[in-house]
Amino acid sequence: MAEVIHLNYTxxxxxxxxxxxxxxxxxxxxxxxxxxxxxxxFFLEVINSFNDKTYKPGKNPKSYPVQLIIDYLRKSHxxxxxxxxxxxxxxxxxxxxxxxxxxxNLWEMAMRFFAAYKKQLIDHIEHEEEVVYPYVxxxxxxxxxxxxxxxxxxxxxxxxxxYAKEHNNIxxxxxDLKNIIIKYLPLPSRPELCQTLxxxxxxxxxxxxxxxxxEDKVLVPRVKFLEKxxxxxxxxxxx
Ligand SMILES: [Fe+2]
Ligand SMILES: [Fe+2]
Numbered sequence: 001m002a003e004v005i006h007l008n009y010t011x012x013x014x015x016x017x018x019x020x021x022x023x024x025x026x027x028x029x030x031x032x033x034x035x036x037x038x039x040x041x042f043f044l045e046v047i048n049s050f051n052d053k054t055y056k057p058g059k060n061p062k063s064y065p066v067q068l069i070i071d072y073l074r075k076s077h078x079x080x081x082x083x084x085x086x087x088x089x090x091x092x093x094x095x096x097x098x099x100x101x102x103x104x105n106l107w108e109m110a111m112r113f114f115a116a117y118k119k120q121l122i123d124h125i126e127h128e129e130e131v132v133y134p135y136v137x138x139x140x141x142x143x144x145x146x147x148x149x150x151x152x153x154x155x156x157x158x159x160x161x162x163y164a165k166e167h168n169n170i171x172x173x174x175x176d177l178k179n180i181i182i183k184y185l186p187l188p189s190r191p192e193l194c195q196t197l198x199x200x201x202x203x204x205x206x207x208x209x210x211x212x213x214x215e216d217k218v219l220v221p222r223v224k225f226l227e228k229x230x231x232x233x234x235x236x237x238x239x
Pocket of ligand 2: 124128167212215
């Protein structure tokens with residue numbers, strides 16, 4: 001496990017999201033996963049998706065429950081909303097506070113821009129947690145029990161393909177904010193704070209990108225497989 005961190009230190013965030021603490025000595029990935037009761041196959045898929053942008057996860061529905069992906073994604077949402085966003089808000093308001101009266105309104109504009117972004121992020125997360133993830137869990141339950149409550153969810157009106165098609169890049173607006181800060185905002189009396197803010201925005205942007213990749217490349221193909229199986233079984237039953 002130590003080698004994983006030496007290979008890519010940004011994976012420290014992912015370990016934290018799994019609840020894994022440092023100090024694992026010479027233990028292997030499998031040993032650490034066992035100790036924390038984490039499904040090794042799923043852990044490796046998440047780590048590989050973050051580390052290698054071209055990584056293609058397997059689609060075997062028996063490798064681990066889709067519910068694990070949902071739990072992980074929910075934890076990431078929680079991390080953005082309760083840790084990263086407040087951290088960035090605090091930095092921007094500090095910079096507004098430290099700027100001269102003449103520059104203060106420019107930093108206040110950055111605050112309003114970020115507040116609008118936060119609202120968009122919350123809407124995105126709420127839609128996933130209230131509509132998409134319950135649909136995914138119901139689909140997996142139907143597959144496991146080989147029953148068809150999924151029909152009650154009206155798959156004609158909703159499918160994971162619809163989600164995949166509409167899944168937008170929530171990180172794009174962060175690029176615009178970074179650009180405004182880099183190009184136009186006056187440097188405050190403590191420039192190091194401005195640098196920290198930019199670094200945090202870059203990190204959040206990249207983390208959101210990786211998060212969306214898990215939704216698009218790990219979750220969607222698995223659910224498509226389950227939907228196809230349910231559709232085929234439904235057709236067999238109705239013959
Ligand atoms: Fe998400
Ligand atoms: Fe998303």
